[in-house]
Amino acid sequence: MKITIVGAGAVGSLWACRLAARHQVHLWTRHNTDQCEIRFQPLGEEKIQTWPFKANDPTQLAQADIVIFTVKAFQLHAALATVEDLLPPSTPIVVMHNGMGTHDTVLNQLPDHPILYATTAQGALRTEQGVTHTGLGPTRLGAMNLAGKQYQHLAAVFDQALAPCQWLLDIRLALWQKLAINCAINPLTAILQCRNGHLALNEFTPQLTQICEEVAAVMSAEGYPTTVTDLLEQTSAVISATAANKSSMNQDVYHQRTTEIDYITGYLIARADSHGIAVPANRALWQQIKQLEQHYHDH
Ligand SMILES: NC(=O)C1=CN([C@@H]2O[C@H](COP(=O)(O)OP(=O)(O)OC[C@H]3O[C@@H](n4cnc5c(N)ncnc54)[C@H](OP(=O)(O)O)[C@@H]3O)[C@@H](O)[C@H]2O)C=CC1
Numbered sequence: 072m073k074i075t076i077v078g079a080g081a082v083g084s085l086w087a088c089r090l091a092a093r094h095q096v097h098l099w100t101r102h103n104t105d106q107c108e109i110r111f112q113p114l115g116e117e118k119i120q121t122w123p124f125k126a127n128d129p130t131q132l133a134q135a136d137i138v139i140f141t142v143k144a145f146q147l148h149a150a151l152a153t154v155e156d157l158l159p160p161s162t163p164i165v166v167m168h169n170g171m172g173t174h175d176t177v178l179n180q181l182p183d184h185p186i187l188y189a190t191t192a193q194g195a196l197r198t199e200q201g202v203t204h205t206g207l208g209p210t211r212l213g214a215m216n217l218a219g220k221q222y223q224h225l226a227a228v229f230d231q232a233l234a235p236c237q238w239l240l241d242i243r244l245a246l247w248q249k250l251a252i253n254c255a256i257n258p259l260t261a262i263l264q265c266r267n268g269h270l271a272l273n274e275f276t277p278q279l280t281q282i283c284e285e286v287a288a289v290m291s292a293e294g295y296p297t298t299v300t301d302l303l304e305q306t307s308a309v310i311s312a313t314a315a316n317k318s319s320m321n322q323d324v325y326h327q328r329t330t331e332i333d334y335i336t337g338y339l340i341a342r343a344d345s346h347g348i349a350v351p352a353n354r355a356l357w358q359q360i361k362q363l364e365q366h367y368h369d370h
């Protein structure tokens with residue numbers, strides 16, 4: 072297959088190097104270059120691999136069998152704008168990011184394309200030295216519009232590159248489940264500048280319970296019935312599985328970058344408001360992260 076990846080950061084580079092073993096992968100970046108070399112360290116290996124890629128070629132973009140967007144949620148609109156006029160409307164688009172709330176923009180911006188969303192629990196870290204595959208986890212893929220439903224076979228392509236990948240009939244459920252975990256772990260670890268495992272301490276149980284209670288109420292109102300017990304169990308499992316990790320929001324705050332809070336807790340708040348559900352614990356966390364961002368963006 073001919074695959075273009077838009078956003079060669081940590082996740083984009085991980086998928087690029089893994090897909091390139093069997094497919095022709097081309098990168099679309101925001102840098103003025105026609106080639107990119109990715110230094111990639113596979114999971115648990117010492118040796119660093121070097122993968123050369125062609126980049127930013129409008130012809131290769133137009134001929135792609137799929138275009139995968141691995142930019143952050145708040146970068147998606149601008150990234151789509153750089154490719155929308157270059158793609159035939161038959162090209163399927165796969166969007167892979169944490170958080171929710173971009174799908175309406177994508178469906179409006181590219182109304183004729185098959186649109187798919189993916190959520191991944193694979194871990195990748197980008198440093199000056201290159202990109203390291205830091206953790207294994209499932210990827211879930213599904214259609215966001217009718218045309219996207221014809222692309223179920225892409226789950227096998229993703230699975231072959233970086234297992235496991237599962238096709239879901241309702242990808243929104245998977246996106247909500249990941250959002251719930253991100254609402255619980257990301258803002259707290261960013262504010263406290265702690266590793267995910269720190270939240271396993273008993274002192275965090277009341278706060279995590281309140282966050283999950285609010286998320287469960289909103290998810291249920293959205294048509295994805297769940298309970299605080301289920302969400303707390305899933306959150307605890309991720310806290311222990313990723314105990315040594317610094318969450319993405321923790322790292323964004325540390326490096327004084329824009330966070331994905333508006334697409335994680337912010338999305339939850341927007342949906343809560345539309346149902347008239349009070350979410351004070353999540354709203355307080357959203358405000359604290361916005362204040363931190365504002366503080367470092369102002370200085
Ligand atoms: N890292 C991880 O382990 C995981 C991340 N995720 C999620 O995946 C998403 C991506 O995260 P991650 O890879 O870590 O983030 P990165 O910041 O490493 O990657 C984003 C990439 O997108 C590029 N980009 C931004 N705007 C454009 C544009 N207009 N055109 C082309 N490229 C663009 C950035 O360019 P530049 O190089 O110039 O900054 C960067 O290379 C996030 O939503 C994250 O939460 C999900 C699971 C795990």
Ligand SMILES: CC(C)(CO)C(=O)C(=O)O
Nearest residue numbers: 256313316317318319320
């Ligand atoms: C699951 C978790 C919390 C892992 O760190 C994550 O998705 C993130 O850091 O954004």
